[in-house]
Amino acid sequence: xxxxxxxxxxxxxxxxxxxxxxxxxxxxMMSGVFTFYLGRFFxxxxxxxxxxxxxxxxxYLILVPAIAMRLWSEExxxxxxxxxxxxxxxxxxxxxxxxxxxxxxxxxALLLTFPVWVTVNYLGEPDNGVILASYLGSWLxxxxxxxxxxxxxxxxxxxxxxxxxxxxxxxxxxxxxxPMVQDAFTEWAPLWVIDGISSLSFLTHFDAVARGxxxxxxxxxxxxxxxxxxxxxxxxxxxxKAD
Amino acid sequence: xKNIMYSKTGLVVIFAIFIVFSLLNAxxxxxxxxxxxxxxxxxxxxxxxKILQELETPLTLKLYFSEKATAELPGLRTYAHRIKExxxxxxxxxxxxxxxxxxxxxPFSEEEDEASAAGLQxxxxxxxxxEIYFGLVGTNDTDSEEVISFFQPDKEQFVEYExxxxxxxxxxxxxxxxxILSGININGGFNYMTQQRQPAWVVMQQMEDLFDVRPLAEDxxxxxxxxxxxxxxHPKEFSQQTLFAIDQFVLKGGRTLVFVDPFAExxxxxxxxxxxxxRRSDLSLLLNKWGxxxxxxxxxxxxxxxxxxxxxxxxxPVRHIGLLGLDASGFNVxxxxxxxxxxxxxxxxxxLETVDGATTKVTPLIRSSAEAQPIVAERLNSLxxxxxxxESFAPTGEEYVLAARIMGxxxxxxxxxxxxxxxxxxxxxxxAESAEPVTVKRLLVPEVVESSNINVIVVADTDILxxxxxxxxxQFFGQRVVSPWADNAGFLVNALDNLAGNADLIxxxxxxxxxxxxxxxxxxxxxxxxxxxxxxxxxxxxxxxTEAKLLELEQMRGDADSAILSxxxxxxxxxxxxxxxxxxxxxxxxxxxxxRDIESLGxxxxxxxxxxxxxxxxxxxxxxxFIRRRVA
Numbered sequence: 001x002x003x004x005x006x007x008x009x010x011x012x013x014x015x016x017x018x019x020x021x022x023x024x025x026x027x028x029m030m031s032g033v034f035t036f037y038l039g040r041f042f043x044x045x046x047x048x049x050x051x052x053x054x055x056x057x058x059x060y061l062i063l064v065p066a067i068a069m070r071l072w073s074e075e076x077x078x079x080x081x082x083x084x085x086x087x088x089x090x091x092x093x094x095x096x097x098x099x100x101x102x103x104x105x106x107x108x109a110l111l112l113t114f115p116v117w118v119t120v121n122y123l124g125e126p127d128n129g130v131i132l133a134s135y136l137g138s139w140l141x142x143x144x145x146x147x148x149x150x151x152x153x154x155x156x157x158x159x160x161x162x163x164x165x166x167x168x169x170x171x172x173x174x175x176x177x178x179p180m181v182q183d184a185f186t187e188w189a190p191l192w193v194i195d196g197i198s199s200l201s202f203l204t205h206f207d208a209v210a211r212g213x214x215x216x217x218x219x220x221x222x223x224x225x226x227x228x229x230x231x232x233x234x235x236x237x238x239x240x241k242a243d
Numbered sequence: 244x245k246n247i248m249y250s251k252t253g254l255v256v257i258f259a260i261f262i263v264f265s266l267l268n269a270x271x272x273x274x275x276x277x278x279x280x281x282x283x284x285x286x287x288x289x290x291x292x293k294i295l296q297e298l299e300t301p302l303t304l305k306l307y308f309s310e311k312a313t314a315e316l317p318g319l320r321t322y323a324h325r326i327k328e329x330x331x332x333x334x335x336x337x338x339x340x341x342x343x344x345x346x347x348x349x350p351f352s353e354e355e356d357e358a359s360a361a362g363l364q365x366x367x368x369x370x371x372x373x374e375i376y377f378g379l380v381g382t383n384d385t386d387s388e389e390v391i392s393f394f395q396p397d398k399e400q401f402v403e404y405e406x407x408x409x410x411x412x413x414x415x416x417x418x419x420x421x422x423i424l425s426g427i428n429i430n431g432g433f434n435y436m437t438q439q440r441q442p443a444w445v446v447m448q449q450m451e452d453l454f455d456v457r458p459l460a461e462d463x464x465x466x467x468x469x470x471x472x473x474x475x476x477h478p479k480e481f482s483q484q485t486l487f488a489i490d491q492f493v494l495k496g497g498r499t500l501v502f503v504d505p506f507a508e509x510x511x512x513x514x515x516x517x518x519x520x521x522r523r524s525d526l527s528l529l530l531n532k533w534g535x536x537x538x539x540x541x542x543x544x545x546x547x548x549x550x551x552x553x554x555x556x557x558x559x560p561v562r563h564i565g566l567l568g569l570d571a572s573g574f575n576v577x578x579x580x581x582x583x584x585x586x587x588x589x590x591x592x593x594x595l596e597t598v599d600g601a602t603t604k605v606t607p608l609i610r611s612s613a614e615a616q617p618i619v620a621e622r623l624n625s626l627x628x629x630x631x632x633x634e635s636f637a638p639t640g641e642e643y644v645l646a647a648r649i650m651g652x653x654x655x656x657x658x659x660x661x662x663x664x665x666x667x668x669x670x671x672x673x674x675a676e677s678a679e680p681v682t683v684k685r686l687l688v689p690e691v692v693e694s695s696n697i698n699v700i701v702v703a704d705t706d707i708l709x710x711x712x713x714x715x716x717x718q719f720f721g722q723r724v725v726s727p728w729a730d731n732a733g734f735l736v737n738a739l740d741n742l743a744g745n746a747d748l749i750x751x752x753x754x755x756x757x758x759x760x761x762x763x764x765x766x767x768x769x770x771x772x773x774x775x776x777x778x779x780x781x782x783x784x785x786x787x788x789t790e791a792k793l794l795e796l797e798q799m800r801g802d803a804d805s806a807i808l809s810x811x812x813x814x815x816x817x818x819x820x821x822x823x824x825x826x827x828x829x830x831x832x833x834x835x836x837x838x839r840d841i842e843s844l845g846x847x848x849x850x851x852x853x854x855x856x857x858x859x860x861x862x863x864x865x866x867x868x869f870i871r872r873r874v875a
Binding site: 047 | 247248249250251253254257258260261262264265266268269272275276277278279280281285310311314315320759760761762763764845848849851852853854855856857860861864
């Protein structure tokens, strides 16, 4: 109950300021530019959305921390967090409510990329099952990014610090699947460590889902990622409250 | 517990839980997944499941993968991981009938020797050039061996087929026998024109993987009874005896696959001046009895399915309406032979027609588009520029049958038998002074005059089997690697599989490549081309006319003194020259126009995708502000 109240309050607050619109507009335009110019969507001539989804993790890297940074930092800085804590909601409910609101908001932004889906269906006959899975994977990945951002935001009063810290941590989780990161470990680390590092990467799991197969392991990865960081958020808020 | 949630230790615990869960997750929850892809690309097909469940004898599969040496190749490692998962899925379906083990062939180890002895391919990587292995060796209880020498990541979509085929071959060591009678050198041979030995066509190799392929001797009374499927390629000048043998084979229920052609390009006549009829297959006697007829004088010109050919030498690519690239829209996808095939290329294809009063059922397998017209085959003989075929091309609106399946009741072409002449050594009289062979006549009497159910597939093209239409052959680390770019061999093998009565493998094979081109753009390109081709022709004619007139004027000037050229003539000359420049420019414009439509579509879509929704959102925001202000 408390969760849904917080969620609705937060979600409504997104749409009362033009900031949210600006955010969505930037997200849509950047995804369009990336897809069509860097991803050469039209020139590739293939009816799939690989050009679009390839850039999604990188877009998130900038935009999700921007949403997440205000989740708690702002409340702490302005002192409204004390007010929030006097309301009849638990910390867990507040954390969950704020997270869900932000997550839904990103979901809306993601849904508004529908013209690219219409486009690809107009141009050819894409595998819409794969596209659906990719969208789902994107949204799950956004949840992971957001949970990290939530925790970092709870730990600091400065939105800028929250933004940068979130970006750095998320970048590490994205880059873990990269060949150059793997290379750094190949010389000395045992294989299970290397495979373990790669299995911690957002990219590894997102790519797996974006093939069109929803594997329980990939779902669980995003779930574990999100839940652990949200629990950590609760702990951080509790610690700060005790201070 | 409560304390942990309020302390920094709590954070450490959460972090530890996160790491442990993430690592265990990869190992614990295996194989539960929802495949959302259209062709269920990542789910084992029913056919694979059936083959696995019907395994009778135990099989052993050994996957060789160089774990250590591939540490720097994450892409390959991921793929190897996927193969392992796939094998585990096989294992779970086959139970204890399948023993799977994984081996890491470390350089200079016994395992490496084993791998290379089994025929696995070692690929050198890295600075030290260590060889990596990534292949599979399967053995059955009689020690027959089947090998996948290297899993190439770019052939991922065929991997289930490769694996299932390997398992199928191991569990059914006896392959169906395909007997081949061919009027062209499908099996390679010596080319007298180039004075070089030629390798067998790649389709032969593809067939040999799956069938026991045997070239048959001509001039025998009977097709070898061990033959399960008879493959006839470009039957030409077959003797009466051979035709009789084929006739009887078919009527006795032997399955037959026939490739005939009104103009077989691979059949190189001794003289380049020979007429087109020299390259024509001839099986009309039998085909008529089976209920079909090959239009002998004509090939199909098909604009919609035509391919663009590169002319080389800096010339523009041109459309060749005799060279066809068909996609599933021309296939009878209800027939299992065509299921899942994506593209087949054909060249100078003939037309099949049902004979009046045929007692068989003729089902088309491949059809042309409606934008087609029969073209006299003789024109191909002296064809310099494929564009010339477009002259006088007028589509009839009819879809022509290019391949068909024939089933049902048919009768013999030799009901009275056939009299043949044979040369015989006279062996009865050892003392005879001359051991010279003598010619004797013999009557072959048919065993079967009528059959209630023959089973034949006829294809009106033989070029479909030639390498140039569907495959690229390369040397890769000393091995011959074939990369198909069309499903021609898939079609052949499907047809043979189906005729052999072993259709299980078909659905797996035909998962095919997953190219999904922009159909819209292609249609646009075609219609633009059609539109402008006519325009171009008109302009070209005008240009030629003008040039002729110019030449005329120039000559007039050459005859007399140039100064004498009248003012009127002078004017005319300038006018023609201007005209020529203008027409040339128009011609260039026409060519540019071809790409312009497509480019502008691209630009439009870019703009819509980048700006449309942001614009609408902005409008919405402004509108909401306005309304709110009004309300306030």
